[in-house]
Structures are given as structure tokens and as C-alpha cells.
Amino acid sequence: MVFLDEAKDYFLGRCNEIISMANCGDPWVFLCGSAMIDYLTQMTTGDSGRCAYISFVDAYFKEVNPAYNEFRFADGQQDLPTQMYLILRCGIVHKFSLVPGDRERRYGGRIRSILLAHERNGHENAHLTSYTNNGMDSVLFIAEQFAKDIKSVVEQIFLKATHDSNLKEKMTRHLSEFPPIMGNFT
Secondary structure (H helix, E strand, O other): OHHHHHHHHHHHHHHHHHHHHHHOOOOHHHHHHHHHHHHHHHHHHOOOOHHHHHHHHHHHHHHHOOHHHHOOOOOOOOOHHHHHHHHHHHHHHHHOOOOOOHHHHHOOOOOOOEEEEOHHHOOOOOOOOEEOHHHOOEEEEEHHHHHHHHHHHHHHHHHHHOOOHHHHHHHHHHHHHOOOOOOOOO
16 A cells, blocks of 8 residues: 555645645646546546546546536536536647637537636635626636645545555556656555
């Protein structure tokens, strides 16, 4: 278990860096957080596809904040985990944009379904709230809370691995085969 303890410390350290970026008003928190969610998905599921990512968000993020699963857009759609995949993972991480490409739109990605903000810009207590100004149908992601939610998910994953041998094996295998940036576990 020493291996996973070191990995947990590593990920919590990266989460603290993301939280620090968020507290400074840095927009990179969203790119780093989204990339980390993608890695966590692969580490816990062994898969990097759309369905695995959406299932990961659905399973883990609702435990730290039920709004990740309960949020309903103004048009009635209740697909925030899907929008997170299409806008944050595919958009920010792979296209450096919040505008989904044709492929993402075919899978249900909507332009500006997720808007990014910081508490320091007057958005305290607004994480995962609806934004419908100027004809938009969006959810606000507030950097500071998003970063804290990712940290809570990391804590949850490693706690679950202490009781779930299948999860522990998947995590150990993935960490060994694909060590994260600067991760050197023994």
C-alpha cells in the first residue's frame, strides 16, 4: 500500500497547486483540473473514452457535490457529466477552447454550456449555478470550488481503493504503466 500512499500524496500535492492557482485568479486551473480528471478516469477505469469519463464524473463527482448530476440546463437537459467531457476534456484540454467541434456537437456538446469564473470576480457561491443571460444556457464553474471538488474526488478514490481490491489493482497498474508528470513512486 506504500505505493498508493505515495501516489495519493502526489495527487493531493497537485490538487493543492490547482487550488493555489484558483485562489490567485489563474485560468489555468481549468486546464490542469480537466487534465487531472482525465488521468483519474483512466487510472480508475483503465479506459480513456467518452463513456468512461462520463461514468467517472457521474460516480465520483456526485459524491462531493450532487449538483454535478442534478444540474438541469434551462432547456431541460440534465447532462452535465457529458458537457464536462465534451467541453472541459475535449474542448479545453484538446482544443484549447470552450466551443465544441463538429464531433463533440454530434455527441451533444453545446457551445458555451460551461462558463468559467472565479470567486474573486464576484462569483462567490455560484459554482454549478445556471447562467442564462444574453441567451446563453450555461452552468458556471467557479475555479476555487472546482479545484476543491477535484481534491475531494482524489481523496475519495484513494479511500475507496483501501477497500476495493479491483480498484486498487487498476490504479496500481495504471500508475506503473503511465506514471503522472514528475510522479516517481516506489
